[in-house]
Amino acid sequence: MIFIIGFGHEKIKNIGPLKERKCERCNNLKFWMLQKRQLWVTLFFLPIFPSYTEYRMSCTICGEFIRMSKEEFIVAEPMAIENQKLVNTFNN
Ligand SMILES: [Zn+2]
Numbered sequence: 220m221i222f223i224i225g226f227g228h229e230k231i232k233n234i235g236p237l238k239e240r241k242c243e244r245c246n247n248l249k250f251w252m253l254q255k256r257q258l259w260v261t262l263f264f265l266p267i268f269p270s271y272t273e274y275r276m277s278c279t280i281c282g283e284f285i286r287m288s289k290e291e292f293i294v295a296e297p298m299a300i301e302n303q304k305l306v307n308t309f310n311n
Pocket residue numbers: 242243244245246247278279280281282283
């Protein structure tokens with residue numbers, strides 16, 4: 220039997236807007252998105268488990284990002300989720 224194993228299947232999960240910040244790359248003052256980026260090991264092209272996890276917040280205009288520690292992410296996550304709920308409420 221041949222196993223087809225792959226690496227580096229990328230998934231980026233947007234948690235929610237975190238805080239307003241001026242981007243050094245595109246100069247826009249916008250809410251930055253809290254994100255979890257993971258690279259997954261795949262078996263027969265299906266993601267099985269993450270091999271790498273990166274926590275970050277990202278400029279929604281140009282994609283510039285700042286890496287965060289897992290501890291910072293855990294603290295920021297509930298706020299980003301609440302902010303996302305507010306955005307959803309206003310958009311409905
Ligand atoms: Zn930007």
